[in-house]
Amino acid sequence: MTPPEALLAIVGAAESDLGAVADGITPVDLMAQATARALEDAGLEAGDLDGVLAASTQVPMASLSLSAALGARPRFFDGTNVGGSSFMAHLRHAAAAIGAGQCSVAVIAHGSTQRLVGRSSASVQEVAWWEAPYEPALPVTAYALAAARHMHEFGTTREQLAEVAVAAREWARLNPAAWSRDPLAIEDVLAAPLVADPLGVRDCCLVNDGGAAVVVCSPERARSLGRPHVLVLGAGEASTHRHISEMPDLVRTAAVASGGEAFAQAGVGPQEMDLALLYDAFTITPLLFLEDLGFCAKGEGGAFVEGGRTRPGGDFPMNTNGGGLSYCHPGMYGLLMLVEAVRQLRGECGGRQVPDAALAVAHGNGGVLSSQCTAVLARA
Amino acid sequence: MVRGRLTRPERSGRRAPVACGAVPTSPRTRFEEGCARGVLLYQADASGPVFPPRMGIDDWRESAGLGTVHSTTWVRPRDGEPRNIALVDLDEGFRMMSRVDAGEVTIGLRVRVRFDGADHIPVFVPA
Numbered sequence: 001m002t003p004p005e006a007l008l009a010i011v012g013a014a015e016s017d018l019g020a021v022a023d024g025i026t027p028v029d030l031m032a033q034a035t036a037r038a039l040e041d042a043g044l045e046a047g048d049l050d051g052v053l054a055a056s057t058q059v060p061m062a063s064l065s066l067s068a069a070l071g072a073r074p075r076f077f078d079g080t081n082v083g084g085s086s087f088m089a090h091l092r093h094a095a096a097a098i099g100a101g102q103c104s105v106a107v108i109a110h111g112s113t114q115r116l117v118g119r120s121s122a123s124v125q126e127v128a129w130w131e132a133p134y135e136p137a138l139p140v141t142a143y144a145l146a147a148a149r150h151m152h153e154f155g156t157t158r159e160q161l162a163e164v165a166v167a168a169r170e171w172a173r174l175n176p177a178a179w180s181r182d183p184l185a186i187e188d189v190l191a192a193p194l195v196a197d198p199l200g201v202r203d204c205c206l207v208n209d210g211g212a213a214v215v216v217c218s219p220e221r222a223r224s225l226g227r228p229h230v231l232v233l234g235a236g237e238a239s240t241h242r243h244i245s246e247m248p249d250l251v252r253t254a255a256v257a258s259g260g261e262a263f264a265q266a267g268v269g270p271q272e273m274d275l276a277l278l279y280d281a282f283t284i285t286p287l288l289f290l291e292d293l294g295f296c297a298k299g300e301g302g303a304f305v306e307g308g309r310t311r312p313g314g315d316f317p318m319n320t321n322g323g324g325l326s327y328c329h330p331g332m333y334g335l336l337m338l339v340e341a342v343r344q345l346r347g348e349c350g351g352r353q354v355p356d357a358a359l360a361v362a363h364g365n366g367g368v369l370s371s372q373c374t375a376v377l378a379r380a
Numbered sequence: 381m382v383r384g385r386l387t388r389p390e391r392s393g394r395r396a397p398v399a400c401g402a403v404p405t406s407p408r409t410r411f412e413e414g415c416a417r418g419v420l421l422y423q424a425d426a427s428g429p430v431f432p433p434r435m436g437i438d439d440w441r442e443s444a445g446l447g448t449v450h451s452t453t454w455v456r457p458r459d460g461e462p463r464n465i466a467l468v469d470l471d472e473g474f475r476m477m478s479r480v481d482a483g484e485v486t487i488g489l490r491v492r493v494r495f496d497g498a499d500h501i502p503v504f505v506p507a
Contacts, residue, residue, distance in 0.1 A: 129408055130432040131477045133501040136465050137455045144453035145467055152451070152487045196453045196465075245467055245477040246432070250451055 006231035007095040007265070009222030009380065012042030013230075013342035016211035018328045019179050020115050027056045030111030030211030032069040038213040043227055044105060049215075051076040051097060051106025053090040057123045057331050058112060066109055076103035082239070083366020084279060086110075087214075087335040088373035092235040094216050104217060108338075111211030112330035119207050123331050128243045137196060140204060140282065142244035142368030144196035147284035149250040151198060153299065156287065158198055160302030162189035164283040165202050165325050167311040172322025174312060174352035179206050180326040189283075203283040205323075210330035212339050222380065228346045234266030234376040244368045251299075254372040255292035255363060262361070263294070266376035270294040273376075274357040275344055276316070277337040279365035280323040286310075289363050293374065317354045320344060334364035338375065345379040407433035410440065415500040420445050420493050422474050431474035445493035446471050446507060452485045466491075468504055480504045 014037030016030035031054055039045060052074040054062035063077035076097045080089050090108040097103050114122035125138040136142070150156045166186055172178035184202065192200040222229045236258035241247045263269055270276075270293055278286040278293075287301030295316075296304040310318035319325075321340040324333040341360045343349050357379070364373045405413075407423075411433045414421035420443040423430040430437055447470040454462040466480045468491060480491055481503055491504035 128432065130411075133499065134465055134477055134479050134503075135455070135463065136477065137457070141453060141455055141465050144455075145451040145465070148453055148487065149451040193458075194454075194456050196455045198453075243432075243477075245475060250467070 006219045006233055006378070007235060008091060008098065008216050008232040009219045009229045010214050010216050010232065010338070010342050010377070011222050011225055011227065011229045012038035012040070012044065012215035013339045014038040014041055014213055015177065015336065015339055016111060018177055018210040018330070019208055021113060021209040023116070025113055025116065025209070027058045027111035027113050027211065028065045028069050030113070030209070031056070031062070031066045031109040031213065034111070034211045034213035035066065035070060035107050035109050038107065038215045042215045043225055044215060046070045046072055048105045049107055050074055051094060051103030053078040053094055053106060054109040055079060055081040055086040055090070055332060056111055057114070058117070074103065076106065082371035082373070084281065084332045084334045085237070085364030085366040085371045085373035086332060087338060088235060088362060088364040088375045089237045089371070091216065091232055091338070091375050092237060092373075095232065095235070098216070098218050104221065106216050107213055108216065108335065109211065109213040110330070110332055110335045112332065113209045114331045115207055115209045126242070131243055131245055139368050140196045140199060143282040143284055144199045145244055146250045146288070146369060147198055147282070150284060150287065153251055154302065156302035158190055159186055160287070160306060161198070161203055161283040162186045163305045163308070164280060164286050165189045167305065167308065168280060168319050168323040168325040170311045171320050171352055172326035175322050175327055178322040178327040179208055180322070199282055199284070205281045205325050205329035205333070208328045208330050210328045210336070212335040214335065214338050214342065229380045230342045230345045231378045231380050232375055233268065233378050234262040234264065235374065236261030236265070237371065237373040239371045242367060242370050247369060251288065253288050253292050253369050255289050255374065258372040258374040259293040259363065262374035262376045268359060268376065270361065273359050273361050274317070275320055275354045275360045276318045277320070277341055277360065277362040278318060279333060279337065279363060280319055280325050281329070281333070281365060283325070285365055286318065288369070289365070293361065293363060312352065320349065320352050320354060334373070337362045337364065341377050345377060407435060412500070415495050415502055418495055420470070420502055422470070422472060429472050429474040431476055441472070443470050443472050443493070447491055447504070449480060449485060449487050449489040449491060450475060451487060452480065466504070478502060478504050480506070482506050
């Protein structure tokens with residue numbers, strides 16, 4: 001069978017400085033830094049960019065601010081912000097724009113200084129009036145409600161949730177850029193203070209500064225650059241709600257739809273993936289996405305990760321950068337997932353490299369399980 | 381952690397709301413007026429019960445205030461008492477966020493609404 005034509009090519013990918021940045025650094029500084037690095041990775045210059053896509057909780061007009069910082073004069077911009085999954089959506093929007101001739105080379109960027117300025121000012125939550133009187137600590141309360149329901153319906157255990165955090169930490173220990181690299185055991189996760197039952201501190205992602213950028217163009221243009229690149233074979237975006245009390249089913253996310261569309265478009269299935277990057281804002285989220293993307297049946301996510309199979313050396317490499325739980329979570333983590341996917345598919349990951357990785361899925365989550373965006377990527 | 385706002389933002393001007401095709405009462409106000417008189421209101425359309433209240437649906441109904449805990453958590457601030465947050469499935473077929481005032485709250489617990497404090501916030505107690 002002839003593989004379907006790729007939607008898009010990713011020709012450059014980079015992190016900005018990560019972790020904790022210096023006083024006075026802005027989210028736009030980090031976007032611009034990551035963009036410069038991604039352009040260098042692609043062998044391109046800022047003058048080659050005619051599309052700018054960006055999102056940040058701290059920069060409402062992020063695509064304009066980044067354009068100004070780069071001195072770019074874009075003829076296409078997109079500031080879609082649906083939370084941490086925004087950048088998988090940007091891939092899809094960039095593919096449409098490039099396919100329609102609205103731009104030819106685009107950057108997708110993110111930057112956050114939430115650790116520097118404090119999370120409460122960096123990520124102002126949209127609290128709904130019908131939820132506000134109860135003071136839900138957001139977003140963790142929403143994920144705790146989903147986790148509690150998953151445990152109730154399927155018998156998922158706190159140990160199974162903890163395995164997600166431990167596997168992430170094992171991968172992070174192989175990633176020099178990871179924020180948390182100390183050993184972590186299941187018992188440590190269980191013994192950590194509870195934030196919102198059943199989720200403890202070690203079930204929750206990091207709060208970091210950081211940014212990232214990827215440079216995209218048509219597959220034809222990518223071939224002409226003559227450098228290693230990655231193809232986007234399929235992508236999907238879907239949503240079922242904004243606030244957690246509106247979610248139709250706490251244990252079934254819109255990843256069913258976004259993943260279904262992405263895999264159908266790619267012409268490959270979940271079983272063919274060499275690695276999976278599944279948004280780990282909290283330990284419950286990868287379990288939901290393993291189920292909803294079709295890696296296992298509904299309710300079996302907890303059993304799926306048992307026995308260390310998603311850790312380094314296991315038969316299902318997942319969140320190989322150490323994830324939002326142990327590598328870096330700058331408020332919106334999705335773009336760093338795409339950077340990791342690109343590097344794995346180009347074989348550049350050193351001690352954490354998945355051998356001969358040819359196909360990867362990167363699945364982003366935004367809001368409170370609200371937006372789900374999936375990208376299926378392939379080595380070119 | 382970001383706490384929810386308990387009160388409405390101050391109106392910046394003194395002028396009464398005027399709109400083309402004016403909506404005399406917001407969905408929020410209609411709901412809160414129900415709470416103030418001890419009635420939990422919801423809406424219904426062709427698809428069935430609707431919650432949270434939204435624009436454009438005129439069919440408002442009174443809930444009997446009985447429901448079942450669908451999911452529940454305790455938020456544990458570093459410097460304060462744990463507080464319950466629950467999603468409650470009302471018997472009429474809609475779901476809302478609330479709080480259950482009980483020492484132990486489990487999924488499946490039958491609960492009944494009561495209206496708490498000067499703001500008449502709908503919370504639940506074991507039925």
